[in-house]
Amino acid sequence: xxxxxxxxxxxxxxxxxxxxxxxxxxxxxxxxxxxxxxxxxxxxxxxxxxxxxxxxxxxxxxxxxxxxxxxxxxxxxxxxxxxxxxxxxxxxxxxxxxxxxxxxxxxxxxxxxxxxxxxxxxxxxxxxxxxxxxxxxxxxxxxxxxxxxxxxxxxxxxxxxxxxxxxxx
Numbered sequence: 403x404x405x406x407x408x409x410x411x412x413x414x415x416x417x418x419x420x421x422x423x424x425x426x427x428x429x430x431x432x433x434x435x436x437x438x439x440x441x442x443x444x445x446x447x448x449x450x451x452x453x454x455x456x457x458x459x460x461x462x463x464x465x466x467x468x469x470x471x472x473x474x475x476x477x478x479x480x481x482x483x484x485x486x487x488x489x490x491x492x493x494x495x496x497x498x499x500x501x502x503x504x505x506x507x508x509x510x511x512x513x514x515x516x517x518x519x520x521x522x523x524x525x526x527x528x529x530x531x532x533x534x535x536x537x538x539x540x541x542x543x544x545x546x547x548x549x550x551x552x553x554x555x556x557x558x559x560x561x562x563x564x565x566x567x568x569x570x571x
Contacts, residue, residue, distance in 0.1 A: 407567030409522040410552050412545045413458060415564045420452045422486055422495075426460055440483045441499075447490045454562020455555075458545065462534075463497040468560055472500065475531035475551045502534040502545070522546065522570040 414421070423446035445451065455465040463484055464472070473479060480501040487494045507526040527533060531551035535544040547555075552565055 408524070408549050408570050409527075409568045410547055410549070410565040411520065411568055412456065412547050412552075412563050412565055414454070414456055415562055418452060418454055418562050420448060420450055421454055421457070421562065422446075422451050423448070424457070424460060424463075424486065440485065442485045442487055442494075445486050445488055447488060451488065452562075453486075453495050455560040456563035457497070459542075461499060462502070462543075462545065463499055465497060465560070467558060468555060469498040469500065471554050471558060471560075472532050472551070475548070475554070479532075500532075502532060503528070503530055504536050504543075505530070505533045505546075506535070507533070507546070508535055508544075520544075520568050522568050524570050 425444045425446055453465070455468045457463040463486075469481060481498045482501075484497045484499050485494050486497055505527055507523045508520055527546075527548075531548040533546050535546055537544075546568065547565075555563075
């Protein structure tokens with residue numbers, strides 16, 4: 403019998419072609435999300451842009467459908483609208499930046515590195531379905547979702563992400 407996963411790392415699916423190329427820099431900390439209530443950010447012009455439901459770089463952005471589903475499972479989340487704008491096409495698409503709870507739910511780190519054995523400590527997740535694990539602040543965050551939330555976004559036909567099973571204790 404195989405291993406049953408209760409938590410997954412969710413990442414942007416790099417196999418999807420023509421995703422929005424976001425043109426955003428914020429000083430020396432390029433991964434820092436905008437702090438304004440509503441933000442307009444330009445995307446690089448391209449003939450055909452495929453707006454996926456989950457973007458993790460330069461910071462977390464999710465589609466409206468993804469956000470609504472996350473709200474069903476996590477309740478109150480702080481969300482800010484981010485309008486992605488194509489100049490030449492005169493087109494705008496609304497995404498959401500979610501301030502996820504940051505939870506230290508993976509094993510202790512050695513030398514400030516992300517743990518190689520990614521085992522989620524379920525007692526530290528607080529029952530949340532969508533969380534962020536941030537190793538030292540200069541490394542990329544890991545986004546973690548619970549099985550029920552993962553099933554829900556798959557059933558809704560959302561696209562642009564991949565899931566990697568995480569062991570749990």
